[in-house]
Amino acid sequence: MGRRKGEGQKGPIPDSFFDFAAMNLKEVPRKQNVCMVSDFFYPNMGGVESHIYQLSQCLIERGHKVIIVTHAYGNRKGIRYLTNGLKVYYLPLKVMYNQSTSTTVFHSLPLLRYIFVRERITIVHSHSSFSSMAHDSLFHAKTMGLHTVFTDHSLFGFADVSSVLTNKLLTISLCDTNHIICVSFTSKENTVLRGAVNPEIVSVIPNAVDPTDFTPNPSKRDENKITIVVVSRLVYRKGIDLLGGIIPELCQKYPDLQFLIGGEGPKRLVLEEVREKYQLHDRVRLLGALEHKDVRNVLVQGHIFLNTSLTEAFCMAIVEGASCGLQVVSTRVGGIPEVLPEDLIILCEPTVKSLCEGLEMVIAKHKAGSLPPPAAIHNRVRTLYTWRNVAERTEKVYDRVAKEVVLPMDERLNRLMSRCGPVAGCIFSLFAVLDFLLLVFLRWLVPDSNIDIAVDATGVRGAWRQMSTPPNTRTSTGYDSNCDVARDLNHTQ
Secondary structure, three states, rough: OOOOOOOOOOOOOOOOOOOOOOOOOOOOOOOOOEEEHHHHHOOOOOHHHHHHHHHHHHHHOOOOEEEEEEEEEEEEEEEEOOOOHOEEEEOOOOOEEEEOOOOOOOOOOHHHHHHHOOOOOEEEEEEEEOOHHHHHHHHHHHOOOOOOEEEOOOOOOOOOOHHHHHHHHHHHOOOOOOEEEOOOHHHHHHHHHHOOHHHHHHEEEOOOOOOOOOOOHHHOOOOOOEEEEEEEOOOOHHHHHHHHHHHHHHHHHHHOOOEEEEEEOHHHHHHHHHHHHHOOOOEEEEEOOOOOOHHHHOOOOOEEEEEOOOOOOHHHHHHHHOOOOOOEEEEEEHHHHHHHHHHHEEEOOOOOOHHHHHHHHHHHHHHHHHOOHHHHHHHHOOOOOOOOHHHHHHHEEEHHHOOOOOOOOHHHHHHHHOOHHHHHHHHHHHHHHHHHHHHHHHHOOOHHHHHHOOOOOOOOOHHHHOOOOOHHHHHOOOOOOOOHHHHHOOOOO
């Protein structure tokens, strides 16, 4: 294994243990070593988890080295390898609430610092305002002199206590972050206001869907019935109370109507009570939590996809539904109006009456045979959002960030004091100083030069790529055989 040169050196260290003699560096675009950080990742299911995984895979395809850092899920601890050599660190951190870790700011520095040094990270890309680990990683990365990017996946209000506290934390995290990505223009406006950031450092890059995973199959539909599909977490924010009002009203009007509902959450009780009260057991099926690979099998059984969310930054679920050929009916909230063309979605106010009217309009079109065929809807949606396009645009953000100068400690303290208010600014300036002193202590205790450099599974010189390359076409990387590569990939701390 190689060693890091220069004890106590800050920031990314040059890649000195690879032989670059065979490369013409002027012709090769700069590739980054990216660390994606969030509390939310597989095996947990959701939009953030899918976004991180798909984006990472496409960045690997474009030649970047990508690793993911999250917290442990049950027995899933340590280092795991996913498709194409994507390395995931499952850290032994305590979960506090809703899969988000507890934080004291400082307790995660030893682990994150070790990973950043060991993997020679150049950009730390954090995801989700709800993730404590994401905010911690931004804080520590700036202390270590690394470039930082943050992707916000959610919308927040400004009135309730929870939103006020979260918005203040976001202001502190983003005031000296190099760049911010939002998934819709509505989300950008919300983040700029909440975080008090310069709009020029905020880019809009939407979510996407893999069209090969969500293809229509009309043969799976029951043409004797009209099936409305709902796939969502069963929580208040997803408007499940509205769904509980829609079901009995429409089932009473349309005897051939049925509901397929996938997802789990505390609001499941509301739907079970509605089903029991109105004796709709044969017309309302609650499928429970779904694995991502099973979502398509549920969607293709439906004619209409219903989304009742009360707030959404983007809503990937409606894109997946449309990609499977379903006509979408959704609430007009957040960034949803930006997602699909007007003829592929019926937008309604977040009320039972408005949603029922929208659904009845689509039901009438279905009975009249005037809805577009599933294949036609799929062919339109497949070109709207692709992960390769998302990765290409994210790569441009990385290129821009890599050219910027990371703020030195004195300028960082001045920015915290000037932008975060007299109280929060002083408190987090003190935290920044303590974080720096702890980093100095850790570098003295375990110098950077004593930390083994990990073998790259992905990237320009990734061992995974070398394993899939015929030996006689492989360039010099320090490996003599596939056995050496496999041995190094199995190496753990």
